[in-house]
Amino acid sequence: MESNIKIAPSTAKAKLSNENHLKQIKKEFILEGLGCAHCAAKIEEKVNELDGINSANVNFMTKTLTLEMKEANGMEELINSVTNVVTNIESKVKVKEKINTKLLKKEILLEGLCCGNCAAKIERESQNIDGVKSAVVDFIATKLIMEIDSPSKQSAIIDEVEGIVKRIEPDVKVVVLNKDNASKNLEEHEEDGHHHHESEGSKSEMIRLAIGALIFGVATAMKFPNYIELVLYLISYLLVGGEVILGALRNIRRGQIFDENFLMSVATIGAFAIGEYPEGVAVMLFYQIGEMFQDMAVNRSRKSITALMDIRPDFANLKVNNDIKKVEPEEVKIADIIVVKPGEKVPLDGKVIEGNSMVDTAALTGESVPKEVGIGDSILSGVINKNGLLTIEVEKEFGDSTVAKILDLVQNASSKKAPTENFITKFARYYTPAVVFAALALAVIPPLVIEGATFSEWIYRALSFLVVSCPCALVVSIPLGFFGGIGGASKNGVLVKGGNYLEALNDVEMVVFDKTGTLTKGIFKVTEVNAENNISKDELIACAAYAENYSNHPIAVSILKxxxxxxxxxxxxxxxxxxxHGVKVVIEGKEILAGNYKLMNKENIDYNQVETIGTVVHVAIERKYAGYIIISDEVKEDSAKAMKALKALGIKKTVMLTGDNKAVGSKIAKELGVDEVHAELLPDQKVEKLELLFKEKSSKGKIVFVGDGINDAPVLARADIGIAMGGVGSDAAIEAADVVIMTDEPSKIATAIKIAKKTRSIVMQNIVFALGIKIIILALVAIGLGTMWEAVFGDVGVALLAVLNAMRAMKVDNM
Incomplete structure (x- = not known):
């Protein structure tokens, strides 16, 4: 049982409110050897009374003491006082400061990055920098996300990254994002500079291409002497493809040979060399037009995905005395009062202290039906206030708010790449050089071994061969497909922490459920009190309440209520x-036992065996049976629908693991159609049962565990995919799980699997389509049935179609 009891909350709250202008320092300590929940509560109470402590919380489960203190010079003395409190109450407990071993995370915006192949090269070279533990380029968000093992190295590492980017993509601007406000910083760069640069660049490019196309049209349509014709073709070629040739030369100088610029330059200059002037210009022209359309499609898809998660509040109306001040959400502190007008987004998590309204939660949960909130109700950031004026007391700073966590999860989901993405990145690395050498062989070998074959004919085929070889269709569309799936899932109330988890959902064979709070509502209520041996019902409830006081389990909470x-x-x-089993405690000199039938058996107390679907808490006073209390939980309306949906998707087995008694577990499992149930399990026994289930699945099959993300953390961690239910607002759920169901509906598990299957289908379509078309065109070109026109389609045309297809992953309306 976990102790999270706050002593004198009103005093602590007042203290926090009065001193909220002071900067707070948060520290965590491990209480080594802490084995008594009652002592944990005492430690928490006494530490809270120390001057200089704003709040103290002892988590008995994790043996962690979390302190929030005023910034002061006497911190060492204050920590010594805390240590004395702990050792006075529990002399054997050792207090050790928890060292944060997290790696430094750095985000770098690669402004103007539009080449998927180059993004893969930047990622690969950044991973090899000394001091970098991991480096991932999120091509969709044009960000490089790095983990650095030492803060002292970050300046040198960033300089090295800038060098790598300048060498691979000289036109890309490197912007180091602010650590505390990365998402906002990113938005500002996009709004203030990127759109303007993009529109200006595309306009000048279109003018240049139009002039080049006009000169090309004149040279083709009219008869000119050979030398004038050549000059016109050269002018149009340089206007259309000059940038590509310069890019190729720059990259060759830097050792980057096998890229798109090099391939197109060699192919089109080669066409000029063998006298195919019109084809050389036309191929470069249509290549550039195709690239422009591809960039437009990628940018459009990026904006579409960003729009899916447009939940970041722009401002907060901070109430200062009787005035309202419009401020950034980051400026608002805990216990501040904010006002949310109709039509505005709620900027921070808090509690409604005045007013009532309907709120639109669709951006967080995908639910279209508005929800009513009033005084005393908790409200989450990111929801939209529909009609009433709400006054809210802030309970979390913006960095810890629901909206900030969701944005962080979705924006950084691309850093956890799916196996298919990693395979395509490796494939692209070897594919292009292989095709270049195949083209070289095609140009040289046939004229030497085939009688009557000419070099000009086979060089032309080899040049066409080169045009097809760029892997951009795959390198761009595959991550776009996965990120589209993640973005679409989040819009539907399902947070997936990475492409690797989204892909893994395709192979689920078994779904294992916790019962309380997952398949049932987790809202326990005392439904029956049966007292015996001259004990009154009130006395029985009082004894049970005192016994269960230090537990935060829903059953204990229901008894206290x-x-x-x-x-x-x-x-x-x-x-x-x-x-x-339960608890043993002495109250006013009387020994009280409260727990399940196993506790009565253990203590050799005769008790009444009760057949019920509720949870039974037996109570004994001074080793005499005093009666029992029945606590009932309600099954969610959505749970039976979830089981049917999972069966329809081909899930082989559904299992329920519960700490509740067998009668309750079996009844609920039968009612919902769960295949297998294991009851009366402790948390470690749930892990053991899960290990046994692993032996039943196939080598590629995956097991999902669905729980509340708090008590089931060990099982969530052991499963192939951990899914937390009702995760919105629950820090522990968001931390523990790989997937978070934000609506508390089990049927969303089937929705997540459907989205995963749709995403994989789109990704596989793109792989088969892109490789299939390229192989066909390569074969046609090699045997002389294909020209550079087909080759251009095999490159930019296929890439454009693949990107447009990948955008379908975002649409989840029919899920």
Whole structure:
């Protein structure tokens, strides 16, 4: 059981509110050897009373003490005081500061990056920099995301990255994003500079191509002497392809030979060399037009994906005395009061203290039906206030808010690449050089071995061969497809933390569920109290409430709620938690036992065996049976639908693991159509059951575990894919899981699998289409049935179609 009890919350809150203008320091300590939940609560209470501590929280489960302190010179003395409090209460406990071993994360915007192949090269070379633990280029967001093992190295590493980018893509601008405000920083760069640069660049490019095309048209349509014709073709060629040739020369000087610029330059200059002037210009012209359309399609898809997650609030209306001040969400602190007008986005997580309204949660959960909120209700950032004026007390700073976490998850999902993406990146690395050498062989070998074959004919075929060889269709469209799937899933209330998890969902064979809070609502209520041996119902509830006071389990909470009175903690002595059984405690000199039938058996107490679908808590006073309390949970309306949907998708087996008794587990499993149920399990036994289930699946099959993300963290971690239910607003769920279902609906698991299958289908279509067309054109060119025109389509035409197809992954309306 976990202790998270706040002593005198109103005092702590007032303290925080009065001093909220001071900067706070947060520190975490490991309480080594802490084994008593009651002592944990005492430590928390006493530390909260220390002057200089704004808040103290002891997590008994993880044996962690979290402190929020005022920034002061006497911090060392304050920590010594905290240590003294701990050792006075629990002399054997050692206090050790938790060292944050996280790597430094750095994000760099690659402004103007539009070549997928170049992005892969930048990623590969950045990974080899000394001090860089990982480097991933997110081509969709045009960002390089790096993990650096030492902050002192970051300046040198960034300089090296700039050198790599300048060598591979000299026109790309490197912008180091602000650590604390990366997403906002990125938006500002896109809005202030990128769009203007993009529109100006594309306009001048279109004018240049139009003039080149006009001169080419004149040279083709009219009869001129040979030398004038050649001059006109050369002028149009330089206007259309001069930039490509310069790019090729720059890259050759830097050692980057096998790229698109080089291939097109060799092919078209070769066409001029063998006297095919019109074809040399036309191929370069249509290549450039195709590239322009491809860039437009990629940019459009980027904007579409960004629009899917347009949930970042632009401002907050901060209430200062009786005035309203419009500020950045980052400026608002905990306990500040903000006002949200109709039509505005809620900028931060908090609690409604005045007003009521309908809110649109579609951006977070994909649910189209507005939800009503009023005084006392929690409200999440990112939702849109529909009709009323709301006054909200802020409970989380912007960096810790729901909207910030969702944005961070979606924006960084591309850093966890799917196996297919990694394969395509490696494939592209070897594919282009292989085709170049094949083209060289095609130009040289046939004229030497085939009688009557001419070099000019086979050189032309080899040049056409080169045009087809660029792998951009795959390098661009594959990550675009996966990110489109992730973006579409988030719009539908499903957060997927990376392309690797999205792809893994395709191979799910078994879905394992926790019961409480996953298939059931997790809202426990005392439905029956049966007292015996001259004990009144009120006394029975009181004894159970005192016994369960230090537990935050939903069953304990329901008993405390049914009791409804304040607990005098001084009456509680010798608290002992008996794992998997219940609790033993002394209250005003009387020993109280409260727990399941296993606790009664263990203590040799005769009890009434109860057949019910609820959870039964038996109570004994002074080793005499005093009666039992029945607590019932309600099955979610959506759970049966989820099981049917999973079966329809071909999931081989559904399993339920629960700590509840067999009668309850079996009844709910039968009602929902779950294939297998294992009841009365402790958290470590759930892991053991999961290990046994791993033996039943195929080598490629995946097991999903669905839980609440808090109590089931070990099982979530062990499963191939961990899915947290009701994750919005739950920090632990977002941390523990690979996929977060934001609507608390089990049926969204089937939705996530459908999106994964659709995404894989689109990705495979692009792979088969791109490679298939290229192989066909390569074969046709090699045997003389194909020309450079088909080759250009095999390059830019295929890439454009693949990008347009990848954009379909974002559409999830019919899921």
């Amino acid at each position: 049914a009791y409804g009175k304040e607990i005098d903690k001084d009456k509680i002595k010798n608290y002992e938690e008996i794992s998997g």
